Amino acid sequence: MEALLAMLVGLITAAAFYLMLSGMLVRFVFGFTLMGNAVNLLIFTAGRLTHSDPPLIEPGQTGLAGPVANALPQALILTAIVIGFAMVTFLLILLYRTHHQTGTLDADQDAFLTEISLSEKGKVS
Amino acid sequence: MQSIILKTATRLMVGLMLVFAVYLLLRGHHEPGGGFVAALVSGTAFALFAITEGPAQLRRAIRVRPSVIAMTGLAVAAAAGFPALFAGMPYLTGIWWKIGEISLGTPLIFDVGVFLAVLGAIVSLLLALEEN
Amino acid sequence: MSRIFLTTETVPDCCRAGRISSLFPLSVFVLLCFAWPGIVNGHVYQAQSAWIPSLGLNLGFRLDGLSFLFCLIITLAGFFVTLFSASYMAGKPNLFSYFFYLHAFMVAMLGIVTADHLLLLFVFWEATTVLSYLLIGFDHENTTARENARQAILVTGAGGLFLLFGILLLKTMGAPMALSQWTQMGMDIREHFLYPFIFLCILVGAMTKSAQVPFHFWLPNAMSAPTPISAFLHAATMVKAGIYLLMRFHPLLGGTSLWMGTLVVVGGITALWGAIQALAPCDLKRVLAYTTLMALGILTLFLGGQTVASLTAAATFLLVHALYKAALFLATGSIDHQCRTRDLRNLGGLFSAMPLTMLAVAAATLSMAGFPLFFGFIGKEIMYEGALSEEMFPGFATLATLFANSLMTAVAGIILLTPFFGTRPPSLGQVHEVPWTMRLGPAVMGGIGVVFGLFPEWVSANLIQPAVFAFHPSREEIRLVFFHGFNLPLLLSMITLTLGSVIYIFRISLRHRIQDVIDRLWITTPRIYQKSLDAFVAGGTWFVRRTQTGMLHTYFAVIMVTVLLIAGWAWIPHMGAALIVPDMAQISIASGICLFILAATGVVLMAKKRLVAIGGLGAVGAGVALIFLMFGAPDIALTQLLVETLTVIIFSLVLLRLPLLRTVRKRSRSRNLFDAGLSICAGILVTSFLMGLLQVPLDRNLTTFFEHYSYVAAHGRNIVNVILVDFRSLDTLGEISVVVLAAWAGVVLIRRQEKE
Known part of the structure; x- marks a missing residue:
């Protein structure tokens, strides 16, 4: 099962990179979101998928009755998901600002390039 | 949006979701849930509310500025670490008090801080985007 | 005491803080005086505290005769300069920063001369570099001041790197880093094959700081600093730091023919070139700057020697120069402050207007010219004695000293006679004497020159001898005397005075000639400096233009290729063993979910419409949430689902306001193929990496x-x-x-x- 997930992670990563390379900023954000999912899955798989019981201690007991899923990667992923969400939102707002300023969402277009370099020049002088 | 059915349903839903969020927050230490999840549930509820009623209504409904919520959350979470310092332990070590059957501890306060911080962040983003 | 400092004369209130702050150097000076008897008896005061014990770095300080001499000069000059600044800088902006930098500089300077550990010395050394940058460029709205400050920090900063390199070379050789342990060193560094490199590094550090040819050009330009700063940094203290360094390293590295030859030649050339150029400018401050170059050259020249006479000459002239040069700089500040100009062509006849300043300048210049009865005369006698006793090139040393001194005598005449005597140009108008805060420094320092000239034996016993003994093993008594008898040094002194007078008479025509020669020089270090700075900026611009294209695709592709190469370099040999075929016998619901996620990813990839892509993203997220749920992670499954919902909402909010995807122009086929290839490589790398990771036993300790x-x-x-x-x-x-x-x-x- 882990091998299957490893392949899935690789495929999502490839798709994410392809989207991020496209130069279209909207697709870049799509790729970024996919990337977040792939990384979360990677951490999850690296922590092994052996047991399907959640890491919860039964009421009335002080310890685990039997083996449970690895709690450590879960804690890592939980915050990673929320931070990833915050980052995607921030990226979207950046995208919005970029469009407002350059009038395009195509990072390869001249309008985009000239606008960016112009605003940089404006800062220097 | 103008649909009365949607509006009525939303009000009901938002109320239920907020109650559910508080429930998730409180039980988080023992069952699935916790500050992050509770914040996301209530954030979704507010998003729903903002879509049907408009951002101005949402602002009025929550009364407090969302950035203040976020900052309060951070402050609460950071403050939850101080009792440990007074007890001579490293910052943010959990300190517990037993009141009858219920045990209360700084990690629970910390979780409330997490809840407020994430909720504040989500709502301020939502409002900024909706009002734009 | 405090009442004297708090009385207001003609100075506005804002300078009170500056005046009060002058109590700081004064109190250090008084404290030092308590240590004086001990120093004369050869006692060394030490203080230590741990700093970074793991690196063997201690905050160790020691005060011996040499440090003591420097400390006295620094605190005394610091006191007068602070007091002077309180009036001179009155009404200027940013006074707080000014006094802060000034005192911080003083502390750093004291740190250099008292540090025991070489790396600690280096830290203070760099601190003076940075602070002098801030002080030279204090008038930071002036472009020239900024450029000159940058020049100073680039030249001295580069030298600082050489010094650090030299120190580290010493460390690798196993030499102790603490000055106090040098005496117990078992080996002789002079015989090590790295000795020439160490010598070169230390020398370049000293040469840049002490403005030796060919690194001298920053010093005259640093005159754009406020005048009291020039008095402090560029006459009495900072430029002497290089001299201090050479003195400190003298017992460790000195005595070889490499050391002696290089120092005598570099010092002699600097002295001559500085003295010659001192005749050229009309700006009084620049004249002083060039005479400082001459003095620094002379000091270096004498440090090349190995005899007691030569080193005594260095220590004595150090004191002589610090006294008269600081006094002259401050007096120049007074003239500039009252007359609003320091151009020699517009000055004259100030004798009656500023009599007290004139007296101070007279005392200082006569000492500078080396007239009998003045401390400078004593200094000149010992200089000739030292030059004649040099082991390498004594003839060159003597001639260089003779000519430089003669030129100095002429320049001393210019500085004294031109502004104060003759007729006063009408453009000057009404000129008044400066307040006491500005008179005190030049007067006292000029006065000390006279007193020391009258009691040379006291000076040699209490100041010069402890200083020389600190860096020379000899213990024969050093005596400076009033009159040596009729001998060669006296004859040379007479020649100097005569030659100086002749040069003074021809000063105007000489000024034009020298200026002419300087203008015609086809290769000069300032020009090389400017050229290399320009080339550096041009090279940087070219590099940035080439690498920073502004193309997102390029950046991203470069990053990816780099990561793939670095990770692949280590990983590819193991990749074959890591790749495993999934066990298809275990087909479960989970593999169905995997297929679903894959399909959804495909939708995002292929989507022509934005909403479809958003839907696909949501599906991927939901699928991942299901996987989490299936393998015992309800918490993150819940979180993932909720975040997916919110993400879709926010995506819709933003993207609905943006233009549609199809307005975008199509990419070329080759570009798409390149992207696809790169992405697939990355995917394979990640998959194989994860599979390899899964074959390693899991550490479940945590x-x-x-x-x-x-x-x-x-x-x-x-x-x-x-x-x-x-x-x-x-x-x-x-x-x-x-x-x-x-x-x-x-x-x-x-x-x-x-x-x-």
């Missing part, structure tokens, strides 16, 4: 710890939550801060746009 203590110690049954809010709560605090910051930044971005 997990076991958390599982064991979750309820017992942290009172929580949900282990994931306990990790988040208890075991690793500091991490979580950091993470929610990131979330809040990201939201804050996003809101600010949108708000700014609304304002625009």
